[in-house]
Amino acid sequence: MSARETVGRRETGLGEDAASVASTGGREAAPAHPNRLPTDWWRRNPRYVLYMLREFTAVPIAIWMVWFLIEIGRARGGPAGYRPHQSLAFVIFSVVCLVFAVWHSFTFLRLSGLIVRIPLGERTVPASAIVAGSFGLLIVATVVVGGLLTLGGR
Amino acid sequence: MPDKTITLSVTRFDPDLDPEPRQQSYEIPFKDDMVVLDGLNWIKTHLDGSVSYRWSCRMGICGSCGMNVNGTPKLGCSAFLRDYLPGPVVVEPLPNFPVVRDLVIDMSSFMEKLSAVKPWIIREQGAIGTGEFLQTPAQTEQYRQFSMCINCMLCYSACPVIAIEPEFIGPAAIALARRYELDSRDQAGDERLRTITASDGIWDCSFVGECSAVCPKGVDPARAIQQTKFDSTLGVLLPWGGK
Numbered sequence: 001m002s003a004r005e006t007v008g009r010r011e012t013g014l015g016e017d018a019a020s021v022a023s024t025g026g027r028e029a030a031p032a033h034p035n036r037l038p039t040d041w042w043r044r045n046p047r048y049v050l051y052m053l054r055e056f057t058a059v060p061i062a063i064w065m066v067w068f069l070i071e072i073g074r075a076r077g078g079p080a081g082y083r084p085h086q087s088l089a090f091v092i093f094s095v096v097c098l099v100f101a102v103w104h105s106f107t108f109l110r111l112s113g114l115i116v117r118i119p120l121g122e123r124t125v126p127a128s129a130i131v132a133g134s135f136g137l138l139i140v141a142t143v144v145v146g147g148l149l150t151l152g153g154r
Numbered sequence: 155m156p157d158k159t160i161t162l163s164v165t166r167f168d169p170d171l172d173p174e175p176r177q178q179s180y181e182i183p184f185k186d187d188m189v190v191l192d193g194l195n196w197i198k199t200h201l202d203g204s205v206s207y208r209w210s211c212r213m214g215i216c217g218s219c220g221m222n223v224n225g226t227p228k229l230g231c232s233a234f235l236r237d238y239l240p241g242p243v244v245v246e247p248l249p250n251f252p253v254v255r256d257l258v259i260d261m262s263s264f265m266e267k268l269s270a271v272k273p274w275i276i277r278e279q280g281a282i283g284t285g286e287f288l289q290t291p292a293q294t295e296q297y298r299q300f301s302m303c304i305n306c307m308l309c310y311s312a313c314p315v316i317a318i319e320p321e322f323i324g325p326a327a328i329a330l331a332r333r334y335e336l337d338s339r340d341q342a343g344d345e346r347l348r349t350i351t352a353s354d355g356i357w358d359c360s361f362v363g364e365c366s367a368v369c370p371k372g373v374d375p376a377r378a379i380q381q382t383k384f385d386s387t388l389g390v391l392l393p394w395g396g397k
Contacts, residue, residue, distance in 0.1 A: 032252035032260050033167055033175055037317035044225055048314070051362050115380040122292040 217306030325375030
């Protein structure tokens with residue numbers, strides 16, 4: 001019997017395993033209680049709360065992106081069609097979205113060293129190098145896109 | 155009874171009698187070196203012999219005594235009562251598994267998921283028993299941390315995706331699949347990967363990360379899942395991608 005198969009024979013406090021506890025000597029076994037996480041599971045642990053907050057911040061970012069796409073669509077007709085929303089409320093909303101986006105980027109790229117595995121002979125590229133490379137690419141992409149948006153339209 | 159005591163609130167459930175699990179409190183003597191499992195054993199010996207729970211090694215190796223301690227999945231043998239003073243310490247069965255009795259859960263779904271990922275070395279040429287298949291320390295290091303899993307199922311209890319999608323293969327099984335995917339002696343190719351990249355596989359994971367946080371052996375199942383996502387994506391996008 002393999003090690004995994006022995007799992008079913010582990011002791012219980014009664015010296016019985018789950019199968020024998022459930023056994024009712026020929027009678028139909030009593031139903032086990034479905035033991036699901038409650039719907040408010042995300043409030044039980046600060047890490048769950050942080051996870052839900054991070055997921056939620058994707059919503060305003062998505063709204064902002066849709067708005068941005070609409071503005072780009074308007075610009076197809078030339079500079080006259082480009083009418084960016086300039087109210088103070090929208091500027092504040094944009095700054096908040098920027099903070100959220102930076103948070104997403106930072107938390108995602110910080111883990112890239114654990115996720116991306118690049119073989120290097122029998123070993124792999126060190127995680128620190130992958131993280132540094134990821135942040136480097138983010139900076140380059142930000143500069144290029146920022147340059148296109150601010151200078152390309154002139 | 156010694157001067158110092160602590161209260162354990164233990165889930166009781168007899169499927170023949172109880173419509174729902176209930177909590178029952180026991181006052182037990184407290185010593186600084188006592189773990190939750192010691193407390194349960196004291197209850198069973200001195201107060202109530204009907205309390206049911208799994209345990210075996212008492213040293214964090216067998217993975218039998220997984221239970222929810224004050225809302226967090228823990229090994230009963232590794233959760234010191236002193237960390238929960240002044241109490242009470244709420245001891246419940248692991249969430250996301252059906253409760254058979256008291257703290258005893260039905261682990262059959264986990265065992266099915268575990269065997270589904272074929273957690274053994276698969277060879278195309280030369281069965282593993284036919285000779286030596288040498289491995290360097292660097293090659294061993296590639297999968298070593300994923301091989302430390304003791305199948306305690308704490309990660310399944312901490313995973314909200316399992317609660318929503320009970321068919322999700324889950325953290326430990328995918329970590330074990332990853333362990334064999336990274337083993338230089340394994341030649342499974344797509345055989346194992348097909349299972350974990352199918353529906354109910356890696357793409358169900360939303361990267362909450364709590365599976366890795368609760369692991370008592372320092373295994374990082376979330377990392378195994380995200381690595382597999384990345385590799386399988388490369389395998390589709392690039393002809394030389396993947397493993």
